[in-house]
Amino acid sequence: MYPAPFKYHRASSVDQAIAMLGQIGECARVLAGGQSLLPMLKLRFDEPTDLVDIGRITGLDRIESNAAGATIGALATHRKILLSPLAQAIPIIADCAAGIADNQVRSRGTIGGSVASGDPSCDWPVLLHTLDATIRCHGRNGERTLDINGFVADLYQTVLQPGELVTGILFSVPGSGCGGAYCAFKRCAPAYPTVSVGVQLSLSGGAVKKARIALGSSAPTPIRAPAAEAELEGAAITAERIGRAADAAVAAASPYPDRRGSAAFKSQLVATLVRRAIGIAQRRANGETVKNSHEYY
Amino acid sequence: MSGKIAITVTVNGTTYEREVEPRLLLVQLLREELHLTGTHIGCDTTYCGACTILMDGEPVKSCTVLAVQADGCELRTVEGLEQNGELHPLQVAFSEHHGLQCGFCTPGMLMSAVHLLETNPHPGPAEIRKGIQGNLCRCTGYKNIFTAIAAASAKIQAGN
Numbered sequence: 001m002y003p004a005p006f007k008y009h010r011a012s013s014v015d016q017a018i019a020m021l022g023q024i025g026e027c028a029r030v031l032a033g034g035q036s037l038l039p040m041l042k043l044r045f046d047e048p049t050d051l052v053d054i055g056r057i058t059g060l061d062r063i064e065s066n067a068a069g070a071t072i073g074a075l076a077t078h079r080k081i082l083l084s085p086l087a088q089a090i091p092i093i094a095d096c097a098a099g100i101a102d103n104q105v106r107s108r109g110t111i112g113g114s115v116a117s118g119d120p121s122c123d124w125p126v127l128l129h130t131l132d133a134t135i136r137c138h139g140r141n142g143e144r145t146l147d148i149n150g151f152v153a154d155l156y157q158t159v160l161q162p163g164e165l166v167t168g169i170l171f172s173v174p175g176s177g178c179g180g181a182y183c184a185f186k187r188c189a190p191a192y193p194t195v196s197v198g199v200q201l202s203l204s205g206g207a208v209k210k211a212r213i214a215l216g217s218s219a220p221t222p223i224r225a226p227a228a229e230a231e232l233e234g235a236a237i238t239a240e241r242i243g244r245a246a247d248a249a250v251a252a253a254s255p256y257p258d259r260r261g262s263a264a265f266k267s268q269l270v271a272t273l274v275r276r277a278i279g280i281a282q283r284r285a286n287g288e289t290v291k292n293s294h295e296y297y
Numbered sequence: 298m299s300g301k302i303a304i305t306v307t308v309n310g311t312t313y314e315r316e317v318e319p320r321l322l323l324v325q326l327l328r329e330e331l332h333l334t335g336t337h338i339g340c341d342t343t344y345c346g347a348c349t350i351l352m353d354g355e356p357v358k359s360c361t362v363l364a365v366q367a368d369g370c371e372l373r374t375v376e377g378l379e380q381n382g383e384l385h386p387l388q389v390a391f392s393e394h395h396g397l398q399c400g401f402c403t404p405g406m407l408m409s410a411v412h413l414l415e416t417n418p419h420p421g422p423a424e425i426r427k428g429i430q431g432n433l434c435r436c437t438g439y440k441n442i443f444t445a446i447a448a449a450s451a452k453i454q455a456g457n
Contacts (some may be wrong), residue, residue, distance in 0.1 A: 104357050
């Protein structure tokens with residue numbers, strides 16, 4: 001399958017990419033690893049007149065971490081993130097990166113693309129909701145930083161302005177007493193998750209100081225489930241509270257039936273994965289090393 | 298930059314210069330421009346992995362990479378596995394252990410397995426399965442493929 005014809009532009013800097021996008025207008029698309037964009041073009045779901053290739057911009061794949069927080073460059077591939085010291089330090093990053101699609105897609109696919117595609121099934125945006133991440137963007141009017149919560153505005157739509165680029169992902173590194181888990185349930189490696197759940201807990205003196213619960217493939221956008229978080233916050237974790245959090249997460253979800261499963265099946269998955277992720281997050285917050293990754297059925 | 302784009306790629310050690318349409322996929326560059334038809338097109342939707350090749354040492358689905366994105370890259374395809382008339386240990390093992398039936402997925406399976414053994418020479422059973430997670434076999438030959446990769450790993454280990 002050939003994509004429809006387009007003109008190709010290779011940017012060597014963020015400024016050049018922004019200038020190119022500004023000049024071409026709304027018919028341009030940004031090409032990074034191409035693992036979301038190229039399948040869309042081949043199926044002709046999208047027929048842009050021009051592609052601006054940002055894939056060779058030097059330094060945009062850098063992964064940095066210091067006391068102020070972590071920054072992952074938009075061009076960091078899933079594999080590069082998986083093999084980074086950051087993934088060693090934050091288990092939830094490894095949970096997520098290790099199971100995104102398959103080996104081949106992880107060689108090319110980027111975290112920036114995962115966020116900018118606005119796909120509710122993508123793994124990274126769900127995880128980034130649990131870390132209260134912000135998205136660094138560059139456009140004609142300079143740089144701005146946007147909260148991940150609300151960044152995906154609707155199905156395959158982000159709040160990015162025309163000609164604006166995602167250039168980096170920023171978040172605070174969880175400290176001691178914190179633990180997270182990312183649980184995704186998928187049909188097979190190359191498929192998107194049927195449902196995914198991210199949980200991040202901050203424990204203090206046995207009680208949950210802060211909880212984040214985020215859902216993927218469960219609504220037109222990745223979502224937080226604040227009512228589920230509230231069920232856990234301010235008290236010790238009990239089986240009853242976990243059950244109420246799972247119920248609240250199901251209530252927050254609005255999964256649609258498709259070939260991956262019925263709405264009822266997906267709601268059941270939300271409940272199961274929320275319970276499982278809370279359990280793993282709690283153990284990790286207590287200092288335990290727990291292996292976790294995507295599951296296949 | 299419009300119209301055809303000049304690119305240079307190195308495939309199995311040979312350098313090629315071509316002018317390509319921007320929409321030309323890497324797998325089509327290999328098959329139709331360079332006549333290296335060992336790399337197969339299967340699903341064409343980033344699922345099956347039949348078109349897997351190594352691009353700068355990493356496995357990619359060449360149906361989901363534009364030829365222009367491979368400009369300047371070092372590519373390895375199934376044609377490059379045989380060296381000086383000697384089959385690669387993985388090719389020998391696939392033959393000895395019946396690691397293929399129709400053979401359509403085999404070039405991609407081999408290239409994923411090459412990457413696996415080059416990055417992890419002694420993979421455990423779970424690591425072998427994970428190593429070929431992005432490659433589908435419709436003859437359901439996974440068991441023999443698994444056995445072949447394990448045998449090749451052991452043979453390479455013994456040879457060193």
